[in-house]
Amino acid sequence: xxxxxxxxxxxxxxxxxxxxxxxxxxxxxxxxxxxxxxxxxxxxxxxxxxxxxxxxxxxxxxxxxxxxxxxxxxxxxxxxxxxxxxxxxxxxxxxxxxxxxxxxxxxxxxxxxxxxxxxxxxxxxxxxxxxxxxxxxxxxxxxxxxxxxxxxxxxxxxxxxxxxxxxxxxxxxxxxxxxxxxxxxxxxxxxxxxxxxxxxxxxxxxxxxxxxxxxx
Numbered sequence: 001x002x003x004x005x006x007x008x009x010x011x012x013x014x015x016x017x018x019x020x021x022x023x024x025x026x027x028x029x030x031x032x033x034x035x036x037x038x039x040x041x042x043x044x045x046x047x048x049x050x051x052x053x054x055x056x057x058x059x060x061x062x063x064x065x066x067x068x069x070x071x072x073x074x075x076x077x078x079x080x081x082x083x084x085x086x087x088x089x090x091x092x093x094x095x096x097x098x099x100x101x102x103x104x105x106x107x108x109x110x111x112x113x114x115x116x117x118x119x120x121x122x123x124x125x126x127x128x129x130x131x132x133x134x135x136x137x138x139x140x141x142x143x144x145x146x147x148x149x150x151x152x153x154x155x156x157x158x159x160x161x162x163x164x165x166x167x168x169x170x171x172x173x174x175x176x177x178x179x180x181x182x183x184x185x186x187x188x189x190x191x192x193x194x195x196x197x198x199x200x201x202x203x204x205x206x207x208x209x210x211x212x213x214x215x216x
Contacts (some may be wrong), residue, residue, distance in 0.1 A: 026064045028054040028129045033075045038120040042072055043133050069135045079123040080145045098160035100206055106203040108195050121191040125184040150176040167208050
């Protein structure tokens with residue numbers, strides 16, 4: 001947000017009575033915000049651009065958000081909800097083995113990036129890279145999101161352990177943490193190179209690390 005952005009200069013306190021969270025206006029702002037921030041990040045996008053993308057009048061913003069920071073936290077929550085549904089759709093699918101479900105998630109994520117020419121990355125990863133310039137309460141929100149994603153992944157890896165795809169000596173929680181550290185880096189590289197190869201390379205390498213080992 002720039003210093004000349006009028007919405008940055010006069011944040012209203014509190015939330016007006018007529019500001020339902022599920023309103024079409026709020027959802028349009030969320031969609032536009034996610035599109036802009038997954039591509040360009042938080043610091044380089046002003047509220048005016050988001051309003052233009054959402055085709056929402058300037059006066060509507062503070063009917064739904066106290067400030068750009070409040071809007072950013074709402075975007076993190078919305079992205080977390082979206083991504084949790086994506087993970088559940090892949091991880092809880094009937095039929096495929098646990099590791100095949102992990103691969104299914106990575107293919108779904110790759111398809112999502114490909115639809116936008118690999119120009120949009122992960123909101124959580126993008127914001128994490130900007131953390132030095134963001135409100136400090138973003139830090140806790142982003143860490144909590146990553147921990148929830150890791151928890152879902154660890155459950156999947158425990159399933160892999162139970163069916164013999166993952167050795168008994170492996171630690172699913174540590175592997176889940178390692179997956180998300182590596183996956184966020186692969187997303188960044190795919191966005192940088194505008195191609196899927198980094199995503200595919202990471203997935204193949206990560207799975208092979210324990211898939212080639214004989215279960216205990």
